Amino acid sequence: MRKNPATLEMQKRLSSFSEVSLGLTKEQAKEEAGRCLQCKNSPCISGCPVNIQIPDFIKMIKEDRPEEALKKILEKNNLPAVCGRVCPQENQCEKACVLQKKNMPINIGALERYVSDYASQEQGIIENKAKKDKVAVVGSGPAGLTCAADLAKSGYAVVIFESLHQAGGVLRYGIPEFRLPKKILDRELEYIKSLGVNIKLNALIGRTQTIEGLFKEGFRAVFIATGAGLPQTLGIPGENANLVYSANEFLTRVNLMKAYQFPEYATPINIGENVVVVGAGNVAIDCARIAKRLNKNVTLVYRRSENEMPARAEEVTHAKEEQINLKLLTQPVKIITDEKNFIKEIACIKMELGDADASGRKRPVPVKGSEFNIKADTLIVAIGQNPNPLIPALTKDLAINKNGTIVVDENCMTSIKGVFAGGDITTGADTVISAMGAGKKAAEEIDKYIKHNL
């Protein structure tokens, strides 16, 4: 049988921000590792965007050599404790596992997490022969961190520029404590710094310093990894009402600024008793589960049915366990406010599913005459993010696509020589691990570019 980690008991779950998944015990992990068939062709590896040598590290767990397993993972993945927690393994390595046919793929994610939690993190080896060339990385999210770590391993002097006051990008401001404890993120960052990567906080590239300026400072190449941080809006009347939050604002206040510990932390969050979250991706589920932990009645509104929800199945299950109401096949059409412009109700319309659209999912179609109102004193809009427009707007000659993503060639280079880009800023919002894959590829390309232009 596939071993799944235990979860925190419900009482503690809802009264704290403690991590929900408890991880595998040593015994469970060894047993789970024992199920691995060690396939010769290792289909799981091809399912992993950063090509972790999965059967090898699993074998080391089985033989109770977690430190070596960690080293094995770190060869390819600089953020194992993060990936073990937030990767959608069900769509990647585990989907490719031959045991998937029996619906019992190896729990690769839980094993990766076990290794990174169990084994004391190996600090990077900084042989520090004076590092030769300087590379600047803009943004300290998954793409930036991965690229920086790989370049540092190849002997470059890397500086990451981060506009916020803490590093990690979406791993810091976006993913809540109960899914990714910040202590774990801090430990991963310590590892990356131990490789010789320098992280410069409070530096908004485009304003504090420009890309042109970075080259003048002697950087040989720049990697832009500023992500998809621009919230999409519903585009309905009343969206600027008070207590209508973008998911980003809500998450930033709670996760980055720790508003749930107000007033010990000075940033407030103001939410009413009846919180509605619109959207059905991981971000929407995160917002809903946070609001639940702030003791509110929470309803998730989604215009399609449960089958089409883009969030990970595990997250949807957790949300349901935590008694978050799902209001499916429902689309908000207007926000109704009181005289002080605070949200009071949301006018909605019922939807039904029509033919499949370009994404292959059934298209939601409004049902005529089905309008109704939901009582809501807070609305969190979590329907997706667009690429961050700041650097394109402030950098002359940087070509962008119609959807706002930065144009890159097959070598990850933008329209400006020596300036590379990757992650959500080139693809639009995607997963942590695909951003890491992009960071890895960019690191290789930057290395080639610099060697070629010596």
Added chain:
Amino acid sequence: MFTILENKPLNSAVNKLIIKAEQIASSAKAGQFVVILIDDKGERIPLTLSDWDKQQGTITLIAQIAGATTKKLSQLKAGDSIAHILGPLGHPTETEKIGTVVCVAGGVGIAEIYPVAKAFKEAGNRVLSIIGARTQELLILQEEVKRFSDELFITTDDGSLGRKSLVTEPLKELFSSIEKSTHTKYPDLVYVIGPVVMMKAVSDLTKEYSIKTIASLNPIMVDATGMCGSCRCSVDGKTKYACVDGPDFDAHKVDFNELSQRLRLFNTQEKTVL
């Protein structure tokens, strides 16, 4: 860490801080702001850059004590430091030579009009400034603004200094005297910064005369890099983010009522900590 070189009260409600921040000083332009975070448990708050010195590598911030964070800020001493300062942020004010510019500011807004008036003057414009406060004690930077103004009008609500009126009165008189005159021209631009009601009153007045007016908006912000949308405001019926699209906007198109309502969003929370 950013070291405070000087922190002195300008009056009972406003402090002036000079802070070492070389990179920000070297890129700063009039109309831009910074976000500060005093310590890791603090709040990110935006403050306009009131002045900067590229040679010394310093910036000047003038903060009104309005909440827990600004109160804490006012209590810091020279030698103390501020954990995080991000900037300069926002589009710089467009200050090329256009002719005559009227700079209007109220309260702590005077700290913010100062670099703008200076930049307009240095670009070769004729600058008329109108600055106002509730009372004489609260009127700051009078000499500094005067230095870069061809004419300076002062108003106070209680008449303790200058004229007893709102800032709109001298402006109104200026316009009506121009209206009656045959040889004077209306100003080419009015720039306004201060409390929302004041900006709205100025904007309503200049609209009657169709005089281009720019307002520098001051909504609640968190990241201030275009990510969270806390600072969104309606301009010409469209949603704009003051942090990256502004802070300067065409005042005649700004929904000031919405802005003023959004500024009250955290009143209850703020009261609990003051």
